[in-house]
Amino acid sequence: MIKKLSVPLVFISLMLTASLAAVAQDANYNDKNALPEIGVVASDAISLDKEMIIGDAVMRQMRGQSPIISDPVLDEYLQDLGNKLVVHAENAKFPFEFFWVNNDAINAFAFFGGHIGVHTGLMRRAENESELASVLAHEISHVTQRHIARRMQAQQRSSPLALASLLGGILIAIANPQAGMAAMQAGSAASAQLQIDYTRSNEQEADRIGIAMLARAGFDPRGAASFFSTMAEEYRMVSRPPARLLTHPLTETRIADARVRADDYPRRYLPINKQFELAKARIKARYSFDDDYAVEYFEAAVAQNIQRSKEGNLYGLALAYMRADKMDEAKAIMDELLAGDENNYFYLDAMTDIYLSQGKALQAIEMLQPHVKLNPRNQVLALNQANAYISAQKFDEAITLLKDFLLIKKDYQIAHQLMSEAYQKAKRFSQMHQSKAEVYALYGAYNRAVDELQYAYNFAGDDHLQKQRIRARIKQLRDQEERLERL
Numbered sequence: 001m002i003k004k005l006s007v008p009l010v011f012i013s014l015m016l017t018a019s020l021a022a023v024a025q026d027a028n029y030n031d032k033n034a035l036p037e038i039g040v041v042a043s044d045a046i047s048l049d050k051e052m053i054i055g056d057a058v059m060r061q062m063r064g065q066s067p068i069i070s071d072p073v074l075d076e077y078l079q080d081l082g083n084k085l086v087v088h089a090e091n092a093k094f095p096f097e098f099f100w101v102n103n104d105a106i107n108a109f110a111f112f113g114g115h116i117g118v119h120t121g122l123m124r125r126a127e128n129e130s131e132l133a134s135v136l137a138h139e140i141s142h143v144t145q146r147h148i149a150r151r152m153q154a155q156q157r158s159s160p161l162a163l164a165s166l167l168g169g170i171l172i173a174i175a176n177p178q179a180g181m182a183a184m185q186a187g188s189a190a191s192a193q194l195q196i197d198y199t200r201s202n203e204q205e206a207d208r209i210g211i212a213m214l215a216r217a218g219f220d221p222r223g224a225a226s227f228f229s230t231m232a233e234e235y236r237m238v239s240r241p242p243a244r245l246l247t248h249p250l251t252e253t254r255i256a257d258a259r260v261r262a263d264d265y266p267r268r269y270l271p272i273n274k275q276f277e278l279a280k281a282r283i284k285a286r287y288s289f290d291d292d293y294a295v296e297y298f299e300a301a302v303a304q305n306i307q308r309s310k311e312g313n314l315y316g317l318a319l320a321y322m323r324a325d326k327m328d329e330a331k332a333i334m335d336e337l338l339a340g341d342e343n344n345y346f347y348l349d350a351m352t353d354i355y356l357s358q359g360k361a362l363q364a365i366e367m368l369q370p371h372v373k374l375n376p377r378n379q380v381l382a383l384n385q386a387n388a389y390i391s392a393q394k395f396d397e398a399i400t401l402l403k404d405f406l407l408i409k410k411d412y413q414i415a416h417q418l419m420s421e422a423y424q425k426a427k428r429f430s431q432m433h434q435s436k437a438e439v440y441a442l443y444g445a446y447n448r449a450v451d452e453l454q455y456a457y458n459f460a461g462d463d464h465l466q467k468q469r470i471r472a473r474i475k476q477l478r479d480q481e482e483r484l485e486r487l
Contacts, residue, residue, distance in 0.1 A: 048093060055113020057444060057484055059097070063413065064443030069100040069287065070414050072379045073349045077279045078118060081129070085137050088216040091144040098136070102287050106231055110139040120283045125230060129276040130214070130223030137210035145205055207258055215265040222267060225258035277312030278346040285319035294320035311337060318350055327357055343371065345380040352384040361392035377408050386418050395426035413442050430459035430466060446477050
């Protein structure tokens, strides 16, 4: 169910000049992964309503043009972790959305509307959950402190044309990413020094507020300094640091400041977080390593029998075996893990995939049923059960479950894709095209979405109520385009 996409999105960030320069100098940095650094929310330079509209538009374009991971298990883990921090944040104006980017660089970034992306490479290097949480807290702080808005205001005072050019580049990017990249680069190049000056101040503030947030949320406040030290050590001898260090320079002073700030709070000695270890193993097994190396790596890790990561390594090995089409070996491991933790969603997800690959959809349904009954709108359970229903040709059951799920998560891409598949196999073609339209809309491809709705209209026959709904949805999509044009 993973969708890998190409070409990067142009973000709304006044640090774009620095990040573009960094990417251009790195011959090994693939253009499709050229993601920007930090961006945030607005104040006087842009209204909250416009923030939300632009943030939504940027997220839609990201889904269609960058390597975002659509993985219900990892998505739920990251969102839950982020939410634990957001509830302790000050000045949070809207719900935050956290998502993964399949990129091995150590990086994370934020942009309008509370969207925060985390590279898989960052998770792979984090030693514990407090380190990962420290990065999220830093990005949340950029958002809540409105750092982009401050730089936008300063740039507007310095040159109103620069701000107009920047926003114009955003809108160009919605229609043409390459043209948008050029427009935004030109629009922000004139005030690069101003951007760097503001960035230094912003980084200090985000460090301070992020560490306080980390402590209030119950994590070890020394996670920030620990992760800073890990990053600095890893890249101490290389001539080209990763993108994050170019705009988040890790000077000895900054690391020392993080340690001093953490000393204001009591140290927390937290137990090993199994969910963190499982998420890290999943990223390695499914996204970071190729098939053969994943098996080799996790077999060696399991052989070492390190207790703190024992279950994570076993789980990673099962996933690696699944990729290598060694389903019997994978199932033996998952049987053992599920016996010890029958309610673990990581394990239920993997076992569902094993059953479906073996043509045992009914067994997957039976395994998931009691869990779905208790929590029918959980994304891991609902989407796995819907997938199992489709495999068992129980299309009506899948459609009913997905409809209920989409009431609370209307923008979840995989749910719409599964819905489209269920309608197609049930030969309900009008609804199939409507579901496809929603997938295109999530990518910001409004013209393609309207085309699908026109097909849906033609298949609706004499169902006048359905035709009325389709016409209403076409109008909604066109209104969304018009709102963007009026920004």
